Amino acid sequence: MTPGVRPLVAGNWKMNGLSASLAEIKAMREAVDAGKAGAAELAVCPPATLLAQAAWTLKGGKVSLGGQDCHAKESGAYTGDIAASMIKDAGAQYVIVGHSERRQYHGETDAAVKAKAEAGLKAGLVAIVCVGETRTEREAGKAIEVVSTQVRGSLPASGGPDTVVVAYEPIWAIGTGLTPTPADVAEVHAAIRRLLGEIYGAAGAKVRILYGGSVKPANAKELLGLANVDGALVGGASLKAVDFLAIAATYL
Numbered sequence: 001m002t003p004g005v006r007p008l009v010a011g012n013w014k015m016n017g018l019s020a021s022l023a024e025i026k027a028m029r030e031a032v033d034a035g036k037a038g039a040a041e042l043a044v045c046p047p048a049t050l051l052a053q054a055a056w057t058l059k060g061g062k063v064s065l066g067g068q069d070c071h072a073k074e075s076g077a078y079t080g081d082i083a084a085s086m087i088k089d090a091g092a093q094y095v096i097v098g099h100s101e102r103r104q105y106h107g108e109t110d111a112a113v114k115a116k117a118e119a120g121l122k123a124g125l126v127a128i129v130c131v132g133e134t135r136t137e138r139e140a141g142k143a144i145e146v147v148s149t150q151v152r153g154s155l156p157a158s159g160g161p162d163t164v165v166v167a168y169e170p171i172w173a174i175g176t177g178l179t180p181t182p183a184d185v186a187e188v189h190a191a192i193r194r195l196l197g198e199i200y201g202a203a204g205a206k207v208r209i210l211y212g213g214s215v216k217p218a219n220a221k222e223l224l225g226l227a228n229v230d231g232a233l234v235g236g237a238s239l240k241a242v243d244f245l246a247i248a249a250t251y252l
Contacts, residue, residue, distance in 0.1 A: 044238065067082070152199070168209060
């Protein structure tokens with residue numbers, strides 16, 4: 001953890017969730033409002049089809065809401081895309097950009113991710129910017145180089161602690177059950193922290209850096225207790241309130 005920084009535990013539901021899943025979001029809200037989830041801020045990022053309904057479920061509570069992606073443009077002829085302003089209008093406070101699945105399956109470059117992050121900031125959202133290396137890059141000893149390039153190319157220059165969150169997600173650990181060693185996580189997070197200082201000056205010391213990649217209740221305490229790890233971006237374990245809250249309880 002970084003002293004003086006409130007941790008963030010964000011749940012990325014990916015392409016999962018129907019209206020019935022709102023019961024899980026309601027359970028998250030009730031636990032957090034009752035003070036049962038610790039000191040961390042919790043945010044849930046359901047699919048776009050549930051954003052407005054989730055906003056109503058969370059209204060007046062302490063759980064934040066986020067979208068999973070946005071377009072770089074404010075509006076236009078982009079069938080199927082969603083503008084950051086639309087996500088904000090639906091009731092969200094966060095937007096995830098540059099997730100490895102977007103980079104891999106949709107060919108998103110660092111420049112495209114940066115443009116999306118800037119669009120999020122302009123709309124009044126906090127951008128959760130994702131970075132991470134492949135297994136091949138890790139085994140070739142290029143993890144720090146790859147992540148550093150992504151950080152430099154993906155973060156909006158106008159960001160800061162209140163508008164930008166960085167999420168380090170080693171691609172080979174997402175949904176595989178595999179996780180890097182605590183030493184590996186600490187090394188990458190320390191490198192990201194140094195880069196944040198270069199990009200944002202003294203303010204970079206307070207930008208939250210999350211770890212993501214097969215985070216679950218069983219390994220949360222070990223991972224989230226590391227230096228420069230200011231929370232988690234949780235995938236599958238965020239779909240069930242009991243598991244998501246167990247991870248958040250690391251900060252009790």
